[in-house]
Amino acid sequence: MTSTELTTNTSLFIPSPASPYQGDIARYWDQEARPVNLRLGDVDGLYHHHYGLGDVDHDSLGNAGDSGYEKKLVAELHRLESAQTEVLLGQLGSPGRDDTLVDAGCGRGGSMVMAHQRFGCKVEGVTLSSKQADFANERAHQLGIDDHVRARVCNMLGTPFETGQAAASWNNESSMYVDLEDLFAEHSRVLKVGGRYVTITGCWNPRYGQPSKWVSQINAHFECNIHSRREYLRAMANNRLVPQTVIDLTPQTLPYWELRATSSLVTGIEEAFIESYKDGSFQYVLIAADRV
Numbered sequence: 553m554t555s556t557e558l559t560t561n562t563s564l565f566i567p568s569p570a571s572p573y574q575g576d577i578a579r580y581w582d583q584e585a586r587p588v589n590l591r592l593g594d595v596d597g598l599y600h601h602h603y604g605l606g607d608v609d610h611d612s613l614g615n616a617g618d619s620g621y622e623k624k625l626v627a628e629l630h631r632l633e634s635a636q637t638e639v640l641l642g643q644l645g646s647p648g649r650d651d652t653l654v655d656a657g658c659g660r661g662g663s664m665v666m667a668h669q670r671f672g673c674k675v676e677g678v679t680l681s682s683k684q685a686d687f688a689n690e691r692a693h694q695l696g697i698d699d700h701v702r703a704r705v706c707n708m709l710g711t712p713f714e715t716g717q718a719a720a721s722w723n724n725e726s727s728m729y730v731d732l733e734d735l736f737a738e739h740s741r742v743l744k745v746g747g748r749y750v751t752i753t754g755c756w757n758p759r760y761g762q763p764s765k766w767v768s769q770i771n772a773h774f775e776c777n778i779h780s781r782r783e784y785l786r787a788m789a790n791n792r793l794v795p796q797t798v799i800d801l802t803p804q805t806l807p808y809w810e811l812r813a814t815s816s817l818v819t820g821i822e823e824a825f826i827e828s829y830k831d832g833s834f835q836y837v838l839i840a841a842d843r844v
């Protein structure tokens with residue numbers, strides 16, 4: 553990855569050590585334009601790249617053959633993915649208006665906008681993709697909150713934030729692209745003592761033994777490296793992050809996947825998620841930790 557590739561008009565380029573792998577991931581997200589992300593974001597202008605949580609409201613959907621069913625289904629999937637963000641934000645404590653939060657791997661910025669709307673605080677996001685950073689900054693500008701919400705092209709393992717600057721930080725489905733020791737060392741540096749770190753992530757389940765064939769399929773599909781639950785807890789313990797809450801969200805995310813699998817928005821990876829959640833080899837977890 554060269555600085556030329558990363559430089560954009562609106563999204564400040566921050567030099568950082570970048571590996572060839574990170575170049576692959578930047579290209580992946582620069583080219584990503586799946587309807588399952590964009591059409592859902594179009595519903596209300598909050599663009600997410602993560603999955604949903606909660607029960608499906610079947611009454612709101614009506615019958616599959618009805619005219620307008622597809623539109624209702626898109627709106628319902630989007631409601632569930634925004635509900636996922638609310639669950640994450642609910643674990644951040646009570647940030648004040650003067651606080652700064654850090655979104656590591658911010659995508660198109662949906663979680664950042666929701667965090668600002670909920671807490672009134674500043675939110676700084678980093679992503680490897682200049683397309684995503686531009687998109688997030690343009691949305692913040694349209695909403696008139698670009699003085700509070702900003703995305704930058706930057707490696708989350710080496711951010712420009714000052715030591716102890718953030719009251720809270722998170723990874724929303726973005727920790728499977730990095731080494732966890734390196735990641736948590738950087739969060740630990742950026743967080744103030746007493747600050748809060750939250751991740752929502754898929755992880756493989758040590759009880760199953762090793763990553764299942766489904767987990768391997770998911771890794772290949774997204775060019776990522778899913779860690780085990782054990783690795784998360786060990787790397788946190790090594791980096792002054794003490795888990796306060798660990799929630800297995802698997803039962804709450806299955807309805808999203810089962811609904812998505814019936815839609816025209818399928819990407820082909822639905823079976824791997826549903827089967828691995830059901831056979832216990834893969835879990836969707838939230839871990840909230842205190843920086844001590």
Ligand code: SAH
Pocket residue numbers: 574577578581599600601602656657658659660661662663678679680681684706707708709723724725726729730
């Ligand atoms: N958190 C967002 C996006 C999740 S998609 C959401 O919930 O919608 C994964 C994101 O991780 C992408 O934006 C990708 O650019 C980012 N990412 C992966 N590796 C990264 C790294 N080393 N540094 C910064 N961002 C990274």
